[in-house]
Amino acid sequence: xxxxxxxxxxxxxxxxxxxxxxxxxxxxxxxxxxxxxxxxxxxxxxxxxxxxxxxxxxxxxxxxxxxxxxxxxxxxxxxxxxxxxxxxxxxxxxxxxxxxxxxxxxxxxxxxxxxxxxxxxxxxxxxxxxxxxxxxxxxxxxxxxxxxxxxxxxxxxxxxxxxxxxxxxxxxxxxxxxxxxxxxxxxxxxxxxxxxxxxxxxxxxxxxxxxxxxxxxxxxxxxxxxxxxxxxxxxxxxxxxxxxxxxxxxxxxxxxxxxxxxxxxxxxxxxxxxxxxxxxxxxxxxxxxxxxxxxxxxxxxxxxxxxxx
Amino acid sequence: xxxxxxxxxxxxxxxxxxxxxxxxxxxxxxxxxxxxxxxxxxxxxxxxxxxxxxxxxxxxxxxxxxxxxxxxxxxxxxxxxxxxxxxxxxxxxxxxxxxxxxxxxxxxxxxxxxxxxxxxxxxxxxxxxxxxxxxxxxxxxxxxxxxxxxxxxxxxxxxxxxxxxxxxxxxxxxxxxxxxxxxxxxxxxxx
Numbered sequence: 001x002x003x004x005x006x007x008x009x010x011x012x013x014x015x016x017x018x019x020x021x022x023x024x025x026x027x028x029x030x031x032x033x034x035x036x037x038x039x040x041x042x043x044x045x046x047x048x049x050x051x052x053x054x055x056x057x058x059x060x061x062x063x064x065x066x067x068x069x070x071x072x073x074x075x076x077x078x079x080x081x082x083x084x085x086x087x088x089x090x091x092x093x094x095x096x097x098x099x100x101x102x103x104x105x106x107x108x109x110x111x112x113x114x115x116x117x118x119x120x121x122x123x124x125x126x127x128x129x130x131x132x133x134x135x136x137x138x139x140x141x142x143x144x145x146x147x148x149x150x151x152x153x154x155x156x157x158x159x160x161x162x163x164x165x166x167x168x169x170x171x172x173x174x175x176x177x178x179x180x181x182x183x184x185x186x187x188x189x190x191x192x193x194x195x196x197x198x199x200x201x202x203x204x205x206x207x208x209x210x211x212x213x214x215x216x217x218x219x220x221x222x223x224x225x226x227x228x229x230x231x232x233x234x235x236x237x238x239x240x241x242x243x244x245x246x247x248x249x250x251x252x253x254x255x256x257x258x259x260x261x262x263x264x265x266x267x268x269x270x271x272x273x274x275x276x277x278x279x280x281x282x283x284x285x286x287x288x289x290x291x292x293x294x295x296x297x298x299x300x301x302x303x304x305x306x307x308x309x
Numbered sequence: 310x311x312x313x314x315x316x317x318x319x320x321x322x323x324x325x326x327x328x329x330x331x332x333x334x335x336x337x338x339x340x341x342x343x344x345x346x347x348x349x350x351x352x353x354x355x356x357x358x359x360x361x362x363x364x365x366x367x368x369x370x371x372x373x374x375x376x377x378x379x380x381x382x383x384x385x386x387x388x389x390x391x392x393x394x395x396x397x398x399x400x401x402x403x404x405x406x407x408x409x410x411x412x413x414x415x416x417x418x419x420x421x422x423x424x425x426x427x428x429x430x431x432x433x434x435x436x437x438x439x440x441x442x443x444x445x446x447x448x449x450x451x452x453x454x455x456x457x458x459x460x461x462x463x464x465x466x467x468x469x470x471x472x473x474x475x476x477x478x479x480x481x482x483x484x485x486x487x488x489x490x491x492x493x494x495x496x497x498x499x500x
Contacts, residue, residue: 023484026491031405032468056393060426061491063397064498065463066355066404067428067437067444069362073354078371083346085375086382090340177343182350242461264365277442295460298449 019051020044029058068295070262193275196228197221205287207233207308216269218306220287222249227280229260231273231287233306236265239291246292247273248300252283260287262296285309330395330432337385345382351432352396353378356403362464363407373406396431408466428498440498447497451490458483459490 020028020041027033028041045051196202207218218233231247239245247260261276286309290300336344356377360370377399380387388398429440448456461467467475469483476483
């Protein structure tokens with residue numbers, strides 16, 4: 001692969017053009033190539049602005065695809081775990097810095113003896129200075145010098161300690177502000193959920209299987225005016241890797257079923273769909289669950305796993 | 310129990326500016342923990358959702374979440390604002406790391422030194438929600454085979470050879486489907 005032809009990679013570009021094919025660039029960006037092949041493209045793209053630019057666009061496309069993952073909030077414990085780890089690593093850095101600060105300072109090289117006052121201004125050709133007058137008595141006893149240095153050191157240490165406390169307090173305040181903001185957002189979520197569950201206009205339905213007695217069971221709380229829905233299910237069988245359960249709202253006016261979210265059961269066979277994006281004002285005749293290809297479908301595929309009204 | 314929360318909620322807090330990510334990253338350079346907490350609160354849901362979609366296991370997804378954000382904390386230089394969108398970068402890094410976990414391998418290549426043309430301002434929650442809806446609508450509108458192939462490659466980390474083997478489609482068809490699907494996504498976001 002050479003960089004001799006700066007033409008952008010296109011679908012019609014032959015392999016001899018030097019650039020990887022656009023399809024291969026996509027697979028490379030998705031990290032789906034074996035190491036050797038990936039390294040070849042990586043070496044090329046490191047020096048090829050055309051391919052780097054295209055890779056940037058592909059990564060942007062991939063970021064957009066990533067946005068299609070069902071939004072799920074991590075647990076509070078995950079946040080605490082991360083921030084604790086951050087704090088530990090921060091402390092380690094701080095401790096290392098403090099340790100190096102406490103190392104004995106290298107022995108200062110002796111300073112040259114102070115010049116007698118009479119030396120100042122005694123440059124070449126100077127004529128302004130009177131005759132030298134050495135003031136021997138101006139030298140203070142060593143004890144006073146040490147006292148001065150001790151005071152200076154004490155002030156410096158106090159300043160460092162106070163600065164450290166100031167930073168800690170600032171960080172603590174900012175952390176708490178962030179925590180308050182997060183809790184407010186969660187409280188708003190909970191309030192919305194409670195509204196949907198307790199609203200007298202909400203329709204409640206139990207979805208049961210037609211045949212097997214120990215099969216899956218699900219419950220829906222649906223408020224058509226607000227387009228709010230909460231679905232809880234249990235006893236669900238696991239689905240294949242490339243399949244997903246999908247919940248449907250079957251409108252009362254006979255229009256097409258509305259997809260109400262995909263879900264996968266956990267290890268206990270339980271799953272939920274909480275407040276999916278649904279249009280408001282749609283009265284439901286019934287609710288149903290089907291198994292679809294991963295990512296969900298725009299219309300239900302038989303058989304219906306559960307249904308109820 | 311897995312849940313799917315609504316992204317349509319209205320946020321009462323003021324929305325962050327897009328450029329705020331850059332200043333928060335600069336704060337990370339000096340070890341500012343609150344800046345880290347703010348970035349986590351902004352992007353943890355996105356990163357975790359991607360990891361969970363790939364791994365289907367909350368504990369493993371939280372491990373990836375931790376790893377991605379610790380990488381940011383330890384080496385904020387690995388992303389610079391000049392390279393594009395931090396949210397988009399985190400999402401792609403989360404996906405790649407999750408695929409690594411799924412396939413029990415280390416990443417062969419890195420996107421650390423590559424640019425990322427952002428699909429939009431992911432720092433703003435309202436705009437992020439809009440972009441998510443647009444992305445879903447676009448993917449839903451793809452021809453079934455294209456969508457399925459793209460998801461098998463992106464979320465399941467299957468190579469084109471594996472997909473071809475599983476679906477019985479020719480290798481070239483699989484590669485073309487993946488690229489065509491991505492071009493449709495690009496067109497929807499950058500018409």
